Amino acid sequence: MEKRTGLPSDDETFEQVAGNGLLHRRALLGKGAAAAGILGAGLGPSATGAAAEPLVEPPWGLQVGDDTPAYQTPSKFAKNVVRTLSNPKFEPRSSISRTPHHLLEGTRTPNGLHFTINHTGIPEIDPQQHRFLIHGLVKRPLIFTLDALLRYPMTSRAAFVECGGNSAPLFSPTPIQADVQALHGLASCAEWTGVSLSILLDECGIDPRAKWFIAEGADGPHLMRSISLAKGLDDAMIALYQNGEPLMPGNGFPMRLLLPGYEGNMNVKFLRRIKLVSGPAMSYWETQVYTEPMPKGKSYNFDFLNEVKSFITRPSPGLDLKQPGFYEISGIAYSGKGKISKVMVSADGGKSWGEAALQAPVPSKAFTRFRMPWRWDGRPVILQSRAWDDQGSYQPTRAEFVAARGQLDAEPSVLAFKNHHCNTITSWAVNSHGKVTHAYA
């Protein structure tokens, strides 16, 4: 029996830290059998009551299994764990796929489930023929092949990538009934490995007149964004690997620009050109698309950062509660400015809050998993999460967000991008039957 010194007593385990059954996060921090016992004590008698059926030897233990594929894919019983597609018939427009956050755990998005937005299809790029050019206000314009980059010193880091249009359904004046995948599925997180852009810029020799650079892709739209040179010299990376394997085609194979914390569209995929320039291009992508009209007055442009955000992934719409009793509330928090410092969770629509446990390590500009023990008593509740980062930013309430940024006059399509960069609190309502729906509170 593990020694229980240092773990909370049963009385402390019962400690409710906020309304409607939120328990102290200590209940999650114990180890092994002792922790299981504590959670059990918190629940009281078994929630199901009836005894389990006698155990039998199932058929898969009585025969030979399948052969081993060269590249393994998920169990057929997990075939629902897939992205949703905005353009399944491949009409002449952008194709968008969204990450199923409610069916995933931890902090790394599997490569097959990383969100993608491609505007003219996914290019099939021969890595041997791909060329990456750095030129403009440099002393020596240089061309890099993939083979050359593979010989450079590399770094690995976790980073989320989030579309500036993620969470856009929350600009609706009424809560659009959709799941977390539809509302927040345009954010994903991976471990990226590649070459620091600063090394390559240093080899090219930066002309002091350079203040910006443009980054351009090799695919049909030749997507181009203007980026401050300071960001390029800070933590920008030419990413070659995604969660340990070469980039997925939809995520920019064979190389992409990674700008940790910056708007997804600026992380130019299929990267083939960087040009140092004295001023921004004001390209289509930074004029027509990723700008924000405001309720009145001028519009925002150069909305570089994805600001601090969190949302609960379990429970969430589609993951209804079968019965009262113990649940772990689990969710994702991230900030384009730095590390998550705190996530608070409410089960009473924001009247009272308890601090969630943060899964260590907490990386900068990457997903952080938060967890909160909860004992649901079967009555209607409203679940919310709210995140803070170590740069002093915090996630706005819906009222605060609408006061600053406005909201639409009528409910839009869940697929529409009627504005960008929404990071308000998300609310899930749980009714007395355990059904979970999107709500405003």
Added chain:
Amino acid sequence: MPTLRGIALCLVLASPAAFAAGTNSSSPNLGQPVRPADVARWDIEILADGAGLPAGEGTAAQGAAIFAEKCSACHGDGGRGTALLHSGASAPPALVNDQKLKGMDASRITIANYWPYAPPLFDYIRRAMPWNEPRSLTDHEVYALTAYILAENKVIDAKQTIDARTLSKVRMPNRDGFLPRFPELMPR
């Protein structure tokens, strides 16, 4: 008065070997030098002030014919937009539209009521359009299409010839309509 030794030093510094010697020897230095003339096909970005605009010119009348042939299938007759796609999804944006911007609804953004600069229109058409055949247009065709779209939007006179000089001078109505969201992150 320059000394012989000083002249010799200048010659050394100007040679390619001097560039290589000047680089950080601890860095891999595996990039291939390239002459500016050899990147011309890729060197396509146009900055907001028109820097980078190529030779060539076009008029709205020329653009109308090209538009009808290569653009209207997606963007509708005269750039006025099409009905929804089969799936019910939004069609590609209308390029010619006199609606006003209203509140924070970004779906009301148009070229005429929103774009701060005109040269990026040339840039985008040349790099990304037509959707199914990007980079197939000549610079003359791109100038003509740019003229056509600006004229249909009543931003320029329909008779005006658009080239590098005239396009750089077009003042878009919403030129001063923006504020940077993060001024502290803007280069100075």
